[in-house]
Amino acid sequence: MQDWSPAEFEKHGAEVLAAIREHFEQIRQVPVSRPYDTRVLLEEFEGPMPDDGEEFTTILAETREKVVPNLVQWNHPSFFGYFPTCASFPGVLAETVTAALNVNTMLWKTSPAGSAVETVVLRWLADLAGYHTDADGLLLGGASLATLFALGAARDAALGPEVREHGLGSAGRLRVYASDQAHSSVEKSVIALGFGARNLVRVPSDAHYRMRPDELDAALRRDLAAGAKPVAVVATVGTTSTGAADDLAALARVTERHGVWLHVDAAYGGFYRACPSLRDRVEDVRVGDSLVVNPQKTLLVPLDSTALFCRREGALAQSFRLVPDYLTSERPAAFDYMDLSPQLGRGFRALKAWWVLRTFGRNGLTAHLERSVEMADALRESAAAHEDWTVVGTTPYPLVCLRYTPKRDGEPLPRHARDQLNAAIAGAVNESGRAFVSHSVLRDGYVIRVAVGNARTTPADVRALWRLLTTTAEAQYADQRF
Template sequence: MAAHMTPDEFRAYGHQVVDWVADYWATLEQRPVLPSDPPGTVAGKLPARAPVAGEGVDAILKDLDEVVLPGVTHWQHPGFFAYFPANTSGPSVLGDLVSSGLGVQGMLWATSPAATEVETVVLDWLVGLLGLPERFLSTGAGGGVIQDSASSATLVATLAALHRASGGEWRSAGVRRRFTAYTSTQGHSSIEKAARIAGIGDGQVRAVETDEACAMRPEALRAALAADVAAGCVPAIVVATIGTTSTTAVDPLPAIAEICREYGVWLHVDAAYAGSAAVCPELRWSHAGVEFADSYCFDPHKWLLTGFDCDAFWVADRAELVQALTVLPEYLRNAASDSGAVLDYRDWQVPLGRRFRALKLWFVLRWYGEEGLRAHIRSGVAAAQWFAERVRADERFEVVAPHPFSLVCFRLRSDDGDGADEQNAALLARANASGAAYLTHTRVHGRYALRLAVGSPRTEERHVAAAWELIAGLAGEPG
């Protein structure tokens, strides 16, 4: 049996691995963004069973280079414009390294006080950094916690909303009410999944119509709520979005919040991508009305230089959340929890256990500071606006949705219906096959459109210019 790695060995091999990561970052621009091998290629290079005897780090790093890297989609590549960013950074990686080295299980305050208290303070820092309402601060009735993703945040918000809507009886077998959930037609798929898991059922999720800017229509929400109440349903939750996945549309929160107050419905605000923009005061217009939300979340792991997984989630009243989720077996009882003087984050999430996620966010906030984070967001917004201007200046193309942040949705102009969709899909395929850039697509008002999302810390204006030159050049080629 291979011996455990000693601290001295860890130090030596750790330097080697850090060097490997640094070299990877330094050479990213020379790599194709997407792998080109067919499915099964990586698996085919791996042995059929785990090694009997242990192997050295050199052998592992060799296979990283020869087996793993050729099959990686490079999300940190300066030419990665697909989906939304999944940023990481040096400080984030170092924070994750420390977290892994400590190996903390932070399910209770008592199991590692620092894991809980650093997280509480960092989430309070973010309230100030984003200009969020003070009711989300842990010093009052609310508070924040780190979830793994916005999908989990939506599920947790749904469970808390059900607890409120049912008067705490939603978990009882005798409760047979039909609860309903609401989001726009542009809402994230995690809302439907949360309804399934929570027992509402995806058939009880109402997709509310949107306007020309792809934002929820408040009057359509009101009509849906009224119809369900008349039919004997119990509206439980409305999920509004700041920065929808498809086009980064912003739902009108003040009007939605007023309707939610009328019907007594929990309002959750999903700002998974665009929440990071609120570090810039000039972009906080997008958060008007968030002060009325019962819960809110955004993903630092998207656009705020913090590696996956890290979703920041707040509630205005933590008691409702804890009441919905707490289960206390005897083996978890302890004096600190019984005192009521501490937060136990196990009661704020679905799983019991939790990593020391706050360390990487703490490292990032301390390294960059407010000024550094704002500079990062502003550079992405400026680059996207530059790209949109080039699209508009080319009569062959059109921008198909507002672009307040760092995503631009565009397409080739055509009146040819399905043929135009095929033409745009072919353009996207050719651009991605180049290896220099990677974009994805969506449908805006039923028509195929390309999405270019800027966000990698390694992306400069020259990379965005190169992407435009590539796309514009390919548009002139036969499909």
């Protein structure tokens, strides 16, 4: 069988576009998520691969009937879980064009305009984030990889180029520092890089879940005195649990004092400084030696879209550049994107970001971020004004951590019962299919997390969520199980 003709492609393309249009037109009527049974779901799809090709009409129909309804609708206006990854239409279309061109951007030679567009997109993103626009950088498939590669570069900067030849045999104890609120990707990186999870120093955070600079300083001093080698400090701007932002200026004073690399994980919070109304409330990331930001989280670019920047010129290439004979170019460029990470073959990830950034412009995107913040603030106010609800944590970002804290006989519930009650509320909200929330467990217990960030979410959706939360909470509590 041959591939479709261009005419068939256009015909089926029109069918797919119509299906996408219908999906978005009807999305408010669709459950955000549905209960599922993994065994039943697997049985639904089980079966041998077909020997002969099938009609596309059948494939598309089954995708619509069996796949789409059994997904969590991350693009739904009432999706408030984790950090929303809202895909805008230009981003959706760009993914198709990217696949149609199917270029490999490993070298300038293999995709000249692909590298040029990536370079420009990275400058725009650095500018939006308030980082150095001349920093080295590249697009990657997630913040976790960005942190892994940044810590790899930090390791080599700390140990010197010999580590490429000799490995870590004589490196001693390599230490990485992050707060007790840092994302699990930091620990995964430390494990993957061979430092050992025990060499991730969890620096205590303060009452607002921000890393304590004095504790960091003390930890570094202790380790240096004991002969350990600090590799990097990972600060977070927008922690996963509560959206807290570490005090970067204070942390940078400590890292500079000890000559240690500062990596800033601003995967979530990285772009809010571009908003005029938030500029003074969010951290300045320029002090980071490296920085990760996730357009996929806040800038309406579909998954996956992450940018890693490094202002230590040449540090990424020093760690990752290795050019086999077959990849040399007749007209070598100053750098190729394959030089900046361990990844060789890489798609044209920049195109969708280029389309989205141009379609909305700086003002469109910052207006979207500010709107999300306003809706989250309204929810925060409603909850703060309710005697049975507590708002937990402080953040300038549109992430609201809530806890239902009713009294029994005038006394607060014991923590265990309160945690179970809040978990039951989150579970029941998600089971209703009317909204989707996620949770976290902080040092004082379970919280329900509501992250606002979908471009189609309206204030009415957030008010509906608040009604759903309060009625669900009352119904669960009335059940007398807690």
